[in-house]
Amino acid sequence: MKPTATRASFDAPLAAWFATQGWKPAPFQREAWRRWRRGESGLLVTPTGSGKTLAALGGPLLDALAEAAKAQAAREAAQAKTARARSTRASKVQAASALKKQTAIASRIPTASASTAQKSRQPESRAADAPKAQPDPTPRLSPTVIPSEARNPGASGKQISRFARNDKRAARNDGTAARNDKRAAVASVGRTRLLWITPLRALASDTARALREPIAALGLDWTVAMRTGDATARDKRLARQGRADALVITPESLALLLSYPDTAAQLSGLRAIVVDEWHELLGNKRGVLLQLALARLRAWSPQARTWGLSATLGNLEQARDVLLPHAPGAAIVQAAKPRSLTLDTLLPEAGERFPWAGHLGLSQVQRVAARLQAAGTTLLFANTRAQAELWHRALAATWLDAPETLALHHGSLDPKLRAAVEQGLREGSVRCVVATSSLDLGVDFPAVDQVIQLGSPKGMARLLQRAGRARHRPGEAGHVVCVPTHALELAEYAAAREALAAGEVESRVPLQLSLDVLAQHCVTLALGGGFEADALRDEVRGTHAFAALTDLQWNAVLAFIVQGGQALQHYPEYRRVVRDDDGMYRVHDRRIALRHRLSIGTITSDGALQVKLLRGATLGSVEEGFLARLRPRDRFQFAGRTLELVRLQDMAAYVRIAKKGDGMVPRWQGGRMPMSGELGARVAQVLAGPRDGPELRALAPLLALQEKLSALPAPGTLLAEFAKTREGWHLFVYPFAGRGVHEGLAALLALRWSRLAPNTFAFAVNDYGLALTAQAQPAIGVDILRALLSPEGLHDDLQSGANLAELARRQFREIARVAGLLPPSLPGRALRSLRQLQASSGLLFDVLQRHDPGHLLLQQAEREVFEAQLEVRALQATLARCHAATLDLRQPKTLTPLSFPLWAEAMRGTLTSEDWRTRVQRAAERLEHRHAPRSPDKRSASGTPRQPGRTPPSTPATAPRPPRDA
Incomplete structure (x- = not known):
């Protein structure tokens, strides 16, 4: 064909x-x-x-x-040409040799008679009348094949031989010269x-x-x-x-x-x-x-x-x-055909109807361990480094194989430790690795038989990436086993399965006008030979990120790298780039060059200290804030070991292996991963739809109780609940937009609600909704709630309500480090602590705000607060959707299955970890007992039969008396 x-x-x-x-x-x-x-x-x-x-x-x-x-082909042609040239040279050498022989023969033949010589000297006038001479019997060679050296009467045999050798040497050098030219x-x-x-x-x-x-x-x-x-x-x-x-x-x-x-x-x-x-x-x-x-x-x-x-x-x-x-x-x-993917859920043995984050987690260890033993090699993914450390410790206590076959992998571990784990996976010597997103991408482990996801994947893209780690070969189907850490995550698994079947994946929104990155790039090019301003401006505008760059912004970037801006122009350390007489921008200071090369990149992290064994290797790094709270001999869990702190010295924590005890697990900033808005919308649809999947059948008791006490979310409807506990009056709203959007929405609603009547509000959020807690009873109703959710005036309300200055100050530290205002310590110098970095960035922020309020980095800090932290675009879309929806405001007599995890989250910040867990566990048990299903012949406390349908969701004007612990 x-x-x-x-x-x-x-x-x-x-x-x-x-x-x-x-x-x-x-x-x-x-x-x-x-x-x-x-x-x-x-x-x-x-x-x-x-x-x-x-x-x-x-x-x-x-x-x-x-x-x-x-x-x-070119080499073969050149070789053929060389062969022809060599053949021609050989013919010439042969001709010269033949001439030499003929000359020798001619020298032995007698010379002509004197009369003949005399006749040859006769005048030309008589030569015409003379008889014709006899032909010379000596053979002749064509002069066209005789080399010039051979035709030279003075050429000797040695010279002819030397000529032949030179030709051979030239032929050998042809290839060498060509190779040298290529090199x-x-x-x-x-x-x-x-x-x-x-x-x-x-x-x-x-x-x-x-x-x-x-x-x-x-x-x-x-x-x-x-x-x-x-x-x-x-x-x-x-x-x-x-x-x-x-x-x-x-x-x-x-x-x-x-x-x-x-x-x-x-x-x-x-x-x-x-x-x-x-x-x-x-x-x-x-x-x-x-x-x-x-x-x-x-x-x-x-x-x-x-x-x-x-x-x-x-x-x-x-x-x-x-x-x-x-x-x-x-x-x-x-690809014409997507890779097939199967998703199974490790359903909890006993259903819970009042879930809270992390409740089921480690109770599933034995069942997960059984899955691990049944498979060859497993990647067990956790969403956070702390969760990975906890699960590794729990599995190690029940691990039946050699300890070295169970490993840990996350981004805070030393690269050598991570590389050893990856090599063990390739060789098959490691049977299970508890990992975070550090193994999400591209690493090729064909030997992995099984992937287990702990907790919610938080998004379809992440689930696809992790499921693809198993059987990472073309043509092989992906597979993942999901382990819920609380009951509502069952709905997320069902929603993820539906979304994947429909081919839905989250979008990634590109950034624009990150002027701190542009400033860094300009200094980089000034180091790399220099740049001409207009040419570089046009080149930069050719990118998507800076297509909208104005001349004013470009000139501000140039002024920043040349003198630091208006407020910093008198400080030599901020004059990094020089405009030379030829119009080129260059860096001349070697100290500035070294510092800039050390700080190239945009990855910023809070201050971290290296964790080192007293006699051994580096284990990794832990954030400075966690280690600063420890005292010598305190124990903590890290790198799959229980460690004992010996001392903090030179931005490093020196530790030894603890002989006994568990110890605390470090907490890293940004440890909570928000659920994507696309998956959240799917969850709301799943909760309102038929309960025909294994996850939803397991979730049926919880959903039935939610429907009995309040209502279930429905398409086109926004569910809200207003209830009272001994902590105060609570408004629960369920937009299902993800934790990040809910944080901005909660702050906005608290501001707008307090304008109606003075009150003090606290808020808590999760991926499903938000909770506002008021000390005094506030006015509430459908009209009031709709006004609170209006998308109009969003930007102005956020500017006046959120602590924008403090948020911008925190964001400025990252921007200043990328732009080069906070260069790293030079090699051999003491590293700066997180507190010193905060002090330096705070001082710079105050100076710029006071003397140069229009500085490009200040404007960028405020813009990034709105776009990244407050997620204004997503918040605007959520407000528009909520404002247009039908509001279903319920006033249940008690906490519901949807509101209970928000109430538990609100308690987390007011109690210690152990007290919080005990309090939430006790409240969940009492609510479970209160709403336990009863047989049809059970009588109520008054002695009359309980009639079906007699306890619909309550909507009293004032909320009822709360339960003791909820």
């Missing part, structure tokens, strides 16, 4: 290698290769484990094979052809391994190197010198390369740029930094093609346009 012949003509080498592996190229892989060969850029979206790495690598490999074939050309432009950008250092080694295998199998003489924070000195040297044909690199390391003047020449021969796991970079500042770096690479190597890879994205067109602003309408290549 013609199509087959066409395919074989361009991808036959790859198809042959696939066959040796027992594979067959998928249609989406062939399409990606075909588009690559046509010179196109694009976005490749396929499920995890379907072969997208080979789909992106195949195009560059086919190019390299074609070029190698051309080079081989000189490569040195001038660099060898790097493929740049593979990965978001995580942990992925780099696996990616490099995945690239080397087909490259070696196809016979390409390529060098593959890594350039990450964990790379070897050899790899870093190869990257800096441009001597790696394929370079695996992180966005931060790429930005670091741009700070060296010779990088432009080394990357000018770039042919391919692949951005792996693009969805992980799309919605954050790391993605903004990468957009700027890609714009610079396109200026250096306009011939380079760019492809993005992703497994989980909802906004595909926008993601493509952000990555490829120079190629509008570029191709989006997708």
Whole structure:
């Protein structure tokens, strides 16, 4: 067939290698290769484990094979030409040798008679009358084949031999000269052809391994190197010198390369740029930094093609346009058939009707351990590092195999410990790893048989990523087992299954006008040889992140990097860039150059201290705030061990292994992962729909009680409950928009409600709703609630109600570190503590606010508070939806299954951990006992039979007396 012949003509080498592996190229892989060969850029979206790495690598490999074939043909032609030249030279040498012999023969023949000589000297006038001379019997050679040296009467035999040797030497040197010319050309432009950008250092080694295998199998003489924070000195040297044909690199390391003047020449021969796991970079500042770096690479190597890879994205067109602003309408290549995925739930043995966060958690350990023993290798995912530490400790107490077959993996552990765990997974020596999102992405572990998700996945994209870790091979189906930590998470599993069946995945919203990142990039380019302002402005505007950059903002960025702005212009340390006489912006101070290179990147974290054994290796890092509360000999749980603090010294915590006891588990900032708004909307639909799945059948008693005491959420309706406990008067609202949106909504409602009548409010939130607690009884009704939920005046209310100045101060610290106002300590100097960083950033914030209130970083801090922390856009959409919905305001006599977890969350901040758990457990037991199902012949306390339907949801004008503990 013609199509087959066409395919074989361009991808036959790859198809042959696939066959040796027992594979067959998928249609989406062939399409990606075909588009690559046509010179196109694009976005490749396929499920995890379907072969997208080979789909992106195949195009560059086919190019390299074609070029190698051309080079081989050229070499063969050159060799044939050289052979012909050598043959010609040999003929010349043979002719010279024959002439030499003939000369010797001629010397032995007698000379002509004197008369003949005399006749030859007769005048020309008589020569015509003389008889014709006899022909010379000596044979003659054609002068056209006699070398000039041989025709030279003075040439000797030694000279002729020397000529032959010189010709041979010249022929040998032809190939050497050609190779030297090629090496000189490569040195001038660099060898790097493929740049593979990965978001995580942990992925780099696996990616490099995945690239080397087909490259070696196809016979390409390529060098593959890594350039990450964990790379070897050899790899870093190869990257800096441009001597790696394929370079695996992180966005931060790429930005670091741009700070060296010779990088432009080394990357000018770039042919391919692949951005792996693009969805992980799309919605954050790391993605903004990468957009700027890609714009610079396109200026250096306009011939380079760019492809993005992703497994989980909802906004595909926008993601493509952000990555490829120079190629509008570029191709989006997708797998025709999504990878199949199965989801099972480990249902709790006994149903609970008053759930609270974490209640079921560790009670499931024995059943989870049984699942682990039945499988070969398992990845057990937790949502937080603290949860991972707790579960590792609980499983270790019941583990039947060797202790080293149970491992822990999260981002705060030392890289060497993480690498050892990953290697154990590849070799099959580790049977179970308790991990966080540190193993979510791209790491290739084909030996993993099972994935278990602890608690809610919080989003469809995350669930897809984690499920794809099991059987991570093309053609294999993904599978995940979900373990609820409280009963309402059963509804999330049912909602996730429905969303995945419908192909729904969350979108990632790209950032715009992150001027702190732009300022960092400008200093980087000033280090890397300098830049011209107008040219760089146009280059930056070519990115999606800065397409709307105004001249005023650009001039403010230039003023900031040159003098720090109006308020800081008199401080030398903030004058980092100099505008030279030729109009170029450059960095001349070596100290500034060193500090800037140390601070390149956008990943900021709160102060962390390294945890080191007194006699041993580094275990990882724990946040300074947690360790500062410990005293020597206090115990805590970290890295799968119970540790005892010995001392805090030089920004490090020195510990020893504790002989007994459990100890506290560290808490990290940002430990709570919010549920996505898309999954929240699905949960609301599931709760209102038929109860025909295993999760909803297990949840039926809870839903029946919720419906009896109040009501269930329904499409187009907003459920709200007003109840009283001994803590105060509570308003519970259930938008199902996720924790982040609910925090901003709760603050807004508290402000607006207090304007109606002076009152004191406290609030608590979870992923399903929010709770406002008032000390005095407030006025409430449907009309009042609708006014509180009005989307009008949102921005003004947030500015006056939220503590915007304090929120902006906190956000400014991160912005100042990215922009370079808070440079890191130089090597050999004492590290600055979190308290010192806070003091420095706070002082800068106050100075700028007082003397330069229009400073670009202050404006950005306020903008990021609104967009990132308060999530104004999502909050606006939620308010509009709630305001338009039918309000169902109920006033139950007691806490309901939906309101109980919010009440428990409100109690968390007022009690110690143990007191809180005891209090919530006791309240849940009493509510369960009060609402326990009774047989039909049970009599009420008054002695009369209880009539069905006699206890509908209560709506009294004033709430009833609360229960003792609820």
